[in-house]
Amino acid sequence: METEDRRILIIDDEPSICAGCRMTLADNGYVSDACSTGRSGLKALLSGRYQLVLLDMKLPDMDGMDILQKVKDSGIDLCVIVMTGYASVKNAVDAMKLGTFDYLSKPFSDDELLNAVALAVENRRFKEAHMAVRRQPATRRDFGNIIGENPRILQIFDDIRKVAPTDTTVLLCGESGTGKELFARELYAHSHRSDRPFMAVDCSTFSSSLLESELFGHTKGAFTGAVQDKEGIFSAAGNGTLFLDEVANLNMDIQAKLLRALETHEFKPVGASRLKKADVRFIAATNRDLKTMVREGRFREDLFYRLNVFPIIIPPLRERRDDIPRLLYHFLRQTCRQTGKRVDGFSDESLEILVNDDWPGNVRQLKNVVARLVIIADSPVLECQHLSDHWEAGPEPVRDEVPDSLDALKAAKQNLLDVQFGEIEKAFLKKALSEAGGNITRAARRVGMQRSNFSTLMKKHGLNSAAGPSSDRI
Ligand SMILES: Nc1ncnc2c1ncn2[C@@H]1O[C@H](COP(=O)(O)OP(=O)(O)OP(=O)(O)O)[C@@H](O)[C@H]1O
Ligand SMILES: [Mg+2]
Incomplete structure (x- = not known):
């Protein structure tokens, strides 16, 4: 998101300007593209992907002002920094009317460039923040991650x-x-x-x-x-x-x-x-x-x-069971995407069991259970028997589909490692904790780890400091 809202287009027919700007911008965390003609630049701007353009006013095939006018006519909201070797007052006023935010007169230094861009980004964010306030109350769509x-x-x-x-x-x-x-x-x-x-x-x-x-x-x-x-x-x-x-x-x-x-x-x-x-x-x-x-x-x-x-x-999840099917399908799709595996859904019976479970480890536990079920699944629909076999089980031999590309092979390997190693890691933490009577400092010392690292691992696995048998079952 951060990089997307900093996407910048540079339109200039001088390759050295494009390359120089891109390098300086990249070094400062901005994502940019460059076009060397007015026509290709205009096309890119009309795609709506850019929030900020660094525009040379004098291009071989089009006038910068025409580009500004066309973008404005299309209704695209854009922040513009004009780069020009010969800024005339008339040009400046006209460009301002078309929404130009700032001027850089060539040649400019890296600092001048970065200052202008930073100001424009701030200004744009400011506008967006106010628009966001005005848009309230919005639908739940503005909480896309949840x-x-x-x-x-x-x-x-x-x-x-x-x-x-x-x-x-x-x-x-x-x-x-x-x-x-x-x-x-x-x-x-x-x-x-x-x-x-x-x-x-x-x-x-x-x-x-x-x-x-x-x-x-x-x-x-x-x-x-x-x-x-x-x-x-x-x-x-x-x-x-x-x-x-x-x-x-x-x-x-x-x-x-x-x-x-x-x-x-x-x-x-x-x-x-x-x-x-x-x-x-x-x-x-x-x-x-x-x-x-x-x-x-x-x-x-x-x-x-x-x-x-x-x-x-x-x-807790058990007090909002109506969300369980949504979460199950969300994590099912997520795991399928991550693993490249195809699982379409849950049988009615298995869905009923999952919805009626108390989920003591809440969404984290549900997420882990689904990931595990998808990985061990050997049919497109997850059935009850998969649940009973694998709900509380330890590491399982994973039968995955045969990968059909090197990337898929690597993903499958990584996935196997993550899942199986994750199980071992968690068992290791639980054992250390239980042998130390639930005391994290002692447990960490026993196994030769820094307490902070031990504790971070516990968090990763959703373990409580109380002791190993934390709420989640997987
Ligand atoms: N409503 C939700 N939609 C999608 N993912 C969720 C939802 N709730 C939780 N998650 C996911 O479940 C996992 C646990 O969430 P999170 O770490 O925010 O919980 P927590 O309450 O901070 O847990 P803890 O008290 O153990 O630190 C995360 O992977 C999170 O992305
Ligand atoms: Mg937390």
């Missing part, structure tokens, strides 16, 4: 539309695998900060002292190993969005520091004497009941209220 038509999910879409453009802190609550992170990203995508960074911090991954310096940064010499100043996530997030995942896992000390950041937008890098300012928008997520934790004295009440300004409760 499958769900259940009234409670539609209500969440509505809530997100309302709260996203504000800077209000949002707390996403829901069981593991319900899609908290997915909703958080969608909230961010609908916000005015969508062109700024989205930084996700898993509060359970770091030890408390590490988390503090990760979040707030540290000064040189603040602790052993702090050989130089380090910027924390707060600074790096710029004017962006900070997603505090698993916020229930913060210890009391960090909770106090986070509270200050939420209240005053101020924070202190470890070892620093002065406070710093950060303009970040907070989204937090938890699968624990924070209110109970407050009652038990394990979570600060004031922080809870600061986070809980706009709670969004994502219901």
